[in-house]
Each structure stands twice: as structure tokens, then as C-alpha cells.
Amino acid sequence: MSKRLALLISALSLASVGVQAQETKTEEPVDFHVSGQAVYTKVKASGESFSPSLFQLKADIEFNFDNLRGIGLQGMVGMPMSDDKANGMTLELTQQSGIYVTLTDPDTKPDDLKVSILLGYASTEIETSLPSLTTGQNKDTFSDFSYGFTLQDQIVAGEPFYWTLDVLRYYKDDDLRVDGLGLGVTYAF
Amino acid sequence: MRSKGAALSRGAAYSLTLLLVAGVLGLTGCGGGDNGDSARVAQTVDASKTGVVSVALEDNQGSIHVSGNLQFNLIGTDKDGKQSNLNDKTTWTLSDPRLGDIKNGLFTAAGQVGTFTLTASYAGLTDSQLVTLTDADLIGITVEHASGAVDVCLNTQFTAKALFKDGKYYNYPLTWSLVDPASRELASFADETKPELATKKSGAVKVVAKGKNNAGEVITSPEYILNIDPSIVALVLTSDKSTEMNQGQTATATATAEYRSGAKAPITANASLRSSNETVMTVNPATGLITAVAGTRLGTEVNLTANCDSTPAVLPLKIFKPEIRTMEIIGETGVLTSTETIQVRVGGDVDPRIKVNYAGTGFDPEVYTGEDVKWRFTEDSNSYDADKITIDGSSGLIKVDASLVLTVNQILTVEARITKLNGEDTEVGSDGNELKDTIKLTIRP
Numbered sequence: 001m002s003k004r005l006a007l008l009i010s011a012l013s014l015a016s017v018g019v020q021a022q023e024t025k026t027e028e029p030v031d032f033h034v035s036g037q038a039v040y041t042k043v044k045a046s047g048e049s050f051s052p053s054l055f056q057l058k059a060d061i062e063f064n065f066d067n068l069r070g071i072g073l074q075g076m077v078g079m080p081m082s083d084d085k086a087n088g089m090t091l092e093l094t095q096q097s098g099i100y101v102t103l104t105d106p107d108t109k110p111d112d113l114k115v116s117i118l119l120g121y122a123s124t125e126i127e128t129s130l131p132s133l134t135t136g137q138n139k140d141t142f143s144d145f146s147y148g149f150t151l152q153d154q155i156v157a158g159e160p161f162y163w164t165l166d167v168l169r170y171y172k173d174d175d176l177r178v179d180g181l182g183l184g185v186t187y188a189f
Numbered sequence: 190m191r192s193k194g195a196a197l198s199r200g201a202a203y204s205l206t207l208l209l210v211a212g213v214l215g216l217t218g219c220g221g222g223d224n225g226d227s228a229r230v231a232q233t234v235d236a237s238k239t240g241v242v243s244v245a246l247e248d249n250q251g252s253i254h255v256s257g258n259l260q261f262n263l264i265g266t267d268k269d270g271k272q273s274n275l276n277d278k279t280t281w282t283l284s285d286p287r288l289g290d291i292k293n294g295l296f297t298a299a300g301q302v303g304t305f306t307l308t309a310s311y312a313g314l315t316d317s318q319l320v321t322l323t324d325a326d327l328i329g330i331t332v333e334h335a336s337g338a339v340d341v342c343l344n345t346q347f348t349a350k351a352l353f354k355d356g357k358y359y360n361y362p363l364t365w366s367l368v369d370p371a372s373r374e375l376a377s378f379a380d381e382t383k384p385e386l387a388t389k390k391s392g393a394v395k396v397v398a399k400g401k402n403n404a405g406e407v408i409t410s411p412e413y414i415l416n417i418d419p420s421i422v423a424l425v426l427t428s429d430k431s432t433e434m435n436q437g438q439t440a441t442a443t444a445t446a447e448y449r450s451g452a453k454a455p456i457t458a459n460a461s462l463r464s465s466n467e468t469v470m471t472v473n474p475a476t477g478l479i480t481a482v483a484g485t486r487l488g489t490e491v492n493l494t495a496n497c498d499s500t501p502a503v504l505p506l507k508i509f510k511p512e513i514r515t516m517e518i519i520g521e522t523g524v525l526t527s528t529e530t531i532q533v534r535v536g537g538d539v540d541p542r543i544k545v546n547y548a549g550t551g552f553d554p555e556v557y558t559g560e561d562v563k564w565r566f567t568e569d570s571n572s573y574d575a576d577k578i579t580i581d582g583s584s585g586l587i588k589v590d591a592s593l594v595l596t597v598n599q600i601l602t603v604e605a606r607i608t609k610l611n612g613e614d615t616e617v618g619s620d621g622n623e624l625k626d627t628i629k630l631t632i633r634p
Contacts (some may be wrong), residue, residue: 045231046231046232046234047234047236048237048238059460086234086236086237087234087238088237089236089237093596122268126225128230128233130233130312132242133233133236133313134241134242134314135313135314138229138230139225140224140230141224141226142224142227142622173227174227175228175230175231176227176231
């Protein structure tokens with residue numbers, strides 16, 4: 001599944017390069033955005049929840065031409081802002097990255113509330129530390145299909161800044177679940 | 190969303206996006222990265238709650254028969270020395286997975302001889318041991334029981350020790366049976382591969398366990414005689430719902446035995462539950478699930494009975510129809526479709542029916558069979574020949590005497606109404622209207 005996703009992303013990247021080549025001929029076939037946001041995460045394991053926070057930097061391109069209108073490509077990297085503790089155990093998300101295909105209603109106007117679905121692949125590095133155990137710190141990276149949605153709305157009419165609210169599932173298996181709620185600002189080029 | 194006057198050039202933004210995407214692809218390993226140990230994360234969280242600081246595999250004989258199994262136990266110890274079993278939270282791994290399968294510490298051999306290292310991991314703490322799989326031949330079986338006796342109608346567990354040619358005992362697949370018909374009258378093994386005996390009557394039963402050796406010969410244990418004590422002093426039947434049930438409802442009955450020792454125990458599956466009328470109510474004797482099959486508006490009485498070693502119990506139940514929503518008069522035959530009129534010829538008779546619709550879902554309309562119905566002609570008895578055109582006030586049967594002289598059709602109006610229980614007033618349906626209907630009767634010459 002993840003390899004197929006990588007192939008899809010590669011195809012979209014190639015398509016976007018083609019679009020760049022045509023950029024001088026057609027009228028702005030792609031939109032660009034960058035975002036910075038604070039993310040409140042919820043990591044659930046063995047009936048306990050931890051809420052370390054992240055700062056995420058995101059950039060995306062959104063296609064404006066016929067067949068790919070409403071489709072975009074987004075990359076994300078996350079850095080730790082704070083860890084969380086419970087029962088003497090510390091849990092921190094030390095690194096995160098993700099790549100998504102974004103799906104947006106192509107008829108959304110610049111001043112509309114923009115709702116996008118994100119489907120992609122995310123990788124989250126988790127560091128756990130329980131001093132009572134002799135095993136010390138452990139660091140694991142969890143990668144899987146990731147999905148969610150994002151809402152964007154203009155902060156001031158006519159200005160290129162937007163509030164952004166993300167709700168995403170980064171990872172889930174039988175033992176562990178990582179979700180995130182992000183709030184930040186997006187700049188549209 | 191687009192800014193016409195962006196400070197950063199679109200080319201630079203495009204490059205930035207592609208760079209970030211490429212970087213992310215690299216970070217995520219193009220979707221092919223190895224996943225971390227999420228079980229260890231969960232175990233570490235668990236250890237933070239339980240306080241476990243060390244783990245160790247519980248002592249065992251370290252060898253297993255290739256046809257058998259063995260339960261391993263990983264014991265966690267906290268800083269105060271308190272121990273707990275961690276089997277269902279542990280990650281169990283075999284150095285050679287071809288030799289068997291392990292889940293929650295229960296190893297089941299795959300039939301091959303060999304050795305493997307079993308490793309049990311919890312929150313990064315591990316313990317391991319070498320395990321040998323043997324195909325030693327079965328030479329004897331001994332049946333054991335904790336006390337040699339059991340209160341009647343209780344289930345009881347046996348154990349068996351299977352002795353092998355290497356002088357060791359292993360867990361081994363055995364079958365369990367009762368030796369003679371007299372024993373089988375008193376008790377039974379529901380699953381012959383499991384050593385759980387269900388008892389129903391008091392007396393002594395003879396139990397054996399059997400297994401096959403490597404040559405396929407059946408090795409049988411000596412007979413073990415178990416006494417089933419006639420110790421029951423009372424049996425009580427209860428339902429988890431009201432004893433007044435609506436048709437279609439289910440409930441669970443429980444039979445509870447009281448013994449001479451004062452102990453009480455649920456014995457539902459061994460208490461021979463029965464319904465006194467299976468057209469009204471059914472019961473699953475194994476689970477105690479009772480189903481109200483068919484009731485009446487006044488309620489149909491039915492008994493649920495139980496019996497353990499000649500000690501009976503009875504639970505009287507009453508099965509009702511659900512509340513009637515509407516009613517209408519229909520013809521005497523055919524499907525339950527509405528009709529505008531009913532007809533009868535001079536010298537004939539007609540017996541109209543009442544169709545009722547019930548409140549709630551899941552109940553089909555049906556012909557009403559209750560006796561609390563009043564029938565009549567709405568016309569004054571002087572307006573027709575009441576001696577020759579009659580209607581039975583209870584059944585609704587209409588008769589037209591052959592001596593009635595008619596030259597044209599005569600039309601009368603028939604009314605039926607369902608009365609309140611123990612009363613003459615008309616009952617009100619669940620939709621708020623009286624349960625009453627009229628229909629035209631055409632009497633043809």
C-alpha cells in the first residue's frame with residue numbers, strides 16, 4: 001500500500017514538473033502554500049494517553065488545471081515542542097514527517113471555508129523513558145497510512161494568511177495509536 | 190487561495206514544496222521503513238502503571254511432547270517484591286517458529302522434534318530458555334480429581350497425568366469418557382477432548398481417559414470412580430426479566446441449586462430446563478434462553494420447569510400479545526386484505542374475521558382470536574327481519590334463513606369491537622382510537 005502511495009506521489013510530482021514547464025503559457029496552474037502549526041497529539045497505549053506537542057512545518061502545491069483540479073500534494077515535518085509524563089514515564093515525539101495527497105472541492109472560492117481530505121503516509125518517532133526500568137530510553141519509529149482532514153479560512157479578507165485546523169491520524173495498530181489536532185497559520189503564494 | 194502580491198516568488202515556493210516533499214519521502218523511507226516495536230511501547234506504559242521492574246519465566250520442565258502443549262508464564266516483580274502474571278502483555282518469540290505456535294504463553298507444538306529458544310519480552314526486559322520437543326511414546330495415563338466427589342448438578346474438572354517412555358509426564362491430547370451406561374445416565378462430557386464432567390443425577394460414575402501411542406494403539410487409564418453426592422436441598426428458577434413477557438421477547442432463566450453445605454451455585458445447563466408448552470414458549474436448556482413464541486391479549490400461562498436429581502423447580506410465566514394498534518373487519522377467507530363489503534346469500538352464512546395490527550415493529554398483522562369481541566348489526570332490529578337474519582354477538586357468525594324472501598339486495602351494517610379486559614367498554618388502541626370497525630353486509634336473494 002505504501003509503495004503504491006509513493007508511486008502515486010511520484011507521478012503527481014512528475015505531473016507538477018510538467019505544469020511548471022507550462023507555467024509561462026497558462027495562468028497559474030498550481031497554488032503554493034506553506035504552514036506552521038502547533039499540534040496537540042494524543043498517543044494511546046495500554047489504556048493510557050499521552051499528549052506531547054509538536055511544531056509542524058508544511059508545504060503544499062495544489063493543482064488548478066483540468067484533470068487534477070482540487071488535488072494537491074503536501075509534505076510535512078514535525079519537531080518536538082514538549083513531552084508528556086504519566087506514572088513516572090516520559091513520552092516524546094522526537095520527529096515526524098508525512099506526505100499527503102490533498103483532495104479539495106475544486107469549486108471552493110478563496111474566501112470560502114476550505115475543507116480538504118488528506119490521505120498519505122506518516123512516520124512518527126517516539127521516545128519513551130521509564131527510569132524504574134533498567135532498559136533506559138527507547139526510541140521507535142512508526143510509519144503507516146495516515147489520513148484526516150484540514151480546515152482553512154482566511155484571517156483577513158484580501159490577505160494571503162489563513163487559519164488552519166488539522167485533524168489527523170498518524171498511526172494505529174493493536175498496541176499504539178497516534179492522533180493529532182493542529183492549529184496554525186498558512187501563507188498562500 | 191492565492192495572493193497576487195506574494196513576497197516570495199512562486200518559483201521559490203514551488204521549489205520549497207518539492208524540496209520538502211522530497212525530504213519527507215527520504216525521512217519516511219519512501220513508505221518502506223521498518224516499524225518500531227509498538228508492543229514494547231504499550232508494555233512500558235503498562236510497567237509504569239504496575240511498577241514491574243524485573244521479569245522471569247516461571248519454572249517448568251523445559252520439554253514438551255510434539256503432540257502436546259505447555260503453558261509458559263512470565264512473572265513480573267515490582268520493587269516491593271509483589272508478583273504478577275504478564276502472559277497476555279508479553280511478546281513471545283520462538284527461535285524456530287516452525288516448531289510450534291505460542292499465544293499468551295501457551296505453546297502448541299507443530300508435531301516436529303527439535304529444540305528452540307523461547308524468549309519472553311516485556312517493556313524491554315527479557316527472559317529466555319531452551320525448550321526441547323520430544324516424541325517419547327505414551328505408556329500410561331492416570332486420572333485424578335481434586336476431591337473424589339462433587340455435588341450433584343455441578344460441573345467438575347479432572348486432570349490426567351500422561352506418562353511417557355522417557356519417564357516424564359507431558360501434556361498430551363486425550364479423550365474423556367464414562368465407562369458404562371449407568372454412568373452415562375448420571376453425567377456427561379460435553380466435549381470429549383475436555384476433562385469437564387457435567388453431572389445431572391447422584392450416584393457413582395466411572396471415568397477413563399484415553400490416548401494413542403506412537404503406534405496408534407489406544408492407551409486407557411484405570412477407571413476412576415467419582416461420587417456425585419445427592420446433596421441438593423433446594424432448586425430455584427429465576428428470570429432476568431419479568432415473568433410477564435410479550436410475544437417475541439426473550440429472557441434468560443437461571444436455575445440455582447442450594448446444597449446441604451449452604452453453598453449456592455447456578456446449575457442451569459445441568460437442570461434439564463423444559464417448557465410446559467413449546468408453542469407458547471421455548472427454552473434452550475444449555476443457556477437458559479427463553480423465548481416467548483405466542484401469547485394472547487389476556488396472557489397465556491406457561492411453566493418453565495427444572496429438575497436436578499429429582500428436586501424440581503417451577504417458574505410460572507405469562508405470555509402476552511403486544512398492544513393492539515388498530516383493527517378492521519375482513520372477509521371470512523383469503524389473505525388479510527381490507528374489504529369494503531361482505532356478502533351472503535339467502536339460506537347461507539358468513540363468518541367475518543378481525544384483522545389486528547400490533548404496536549411496535551416486528552409483529553405481522555394477524556387474525557384476532559381473542560374472545561373479547563362484540564358483534565352486532567348497527568341497524569334497528571325493526572328495520573330488518575331479525576328472526577331470519579342473525580349475528581352471533583361473540584363469534585360474529587351471520588346466518589340468513591332460507592325462508593327469507595328478498596327480491597333485491599338488502600344491505601346491513603356489521604359492527605365489531607374489542608372490549609376492555611373484564612369489561613364492556615370498547616378498548617382503545619395504541620394509536621388512541623377505539624378498537625372498533627364496521628363493514629357493509631350485502632344479503633343477496
